[in-house]
């Protein structure tokens with residue numbers, strides 16, 4: 001999973017830069033930053049780079065993710081400004097210092113009770129501080145015409161499974177943030193549609209993403225679709241996403257900027 005998230009950051013580099021420019025324009029110059037559900041550290045590291053005087057705290061349930069994040073931060077020369085806190089936010093709020101800027105990308109929907117976590121987050125953000133929430137509109141698509149029918153069938157099965165597990169996935173967070181007391185200053189949809197020249201990591205990202213589909217719902221595909229997926233995931237061969245020249249990358253994400261009054 002950490003590798004998939006790192007590849008996501010590489011392939012969606014331009015989108016991430018745009019989001020960070022929005023945040024930079026709205027946040028104070030030397031913020032104390034909190035990254036909630038930090039995963040492999042995409043947000044923590046990008047924020048530490050964009051705010052060179054900042055101190056970043058990354059919170060995640062998974063110690064494996066946090067170990068990976070610490071390694072990435074150290075490699076990027078940011079080890080002294082990025083610290084990690086292992087915590088299950090569903091179980092309670094960890095002891096955290098007040099922050100000026102919080103970031104929750106593709107993590108709010110994992111929570112059992114986002115309202116409770118947002119109440120704790122609201123209390124942790126200083127008055128005037130900013131919260132950025134990112135939600136996924138769709139999981140990335142990669143395949144060309146002729147394979148989009150297969151890709152949509154596979155995602156329909158995966159989406160149904162995700163919705164059963166994570167009822168808040170795809171939520172419209174604006175009203176939820178307002179209810180928690182934040183003032184929503186911006187809601188910005190991003191439609192990413194990448195074609196030639198694609199980022200170098202695209203094939204590996206496609207394979208990691210489709211590989212998760214194989215593990216998650218492969219046994220629920222019919223035999224023909226499973227064979228298609230296996231050919232796409234092969235190391236070699238003309239169908240393999242590692243080698244085929246006709247991939248593109250399409251996804252949708254929404255970003256909210258919300259301020260504690």
Ligand SMILES: C[S@@+](CC[C@H](N)C(=O)[O-])C[C@H]1O[C@@H](n2cnc3c(N)ncnc32)[C@H](O)[C@@H]1O
Nearest residue numbers: 037038039060061062088089090105106107110
């Ligand atoms: C889809 S990943 C997003 C990671 C990162 N924010 C990004 O955009 O790349 C969601 C992260 O939320 C974390 N997470 C899920 N449930 C959590 C919980 N109850 N408490 C803390 N973190 C949680 C997962 O471990 C995972 O790293």
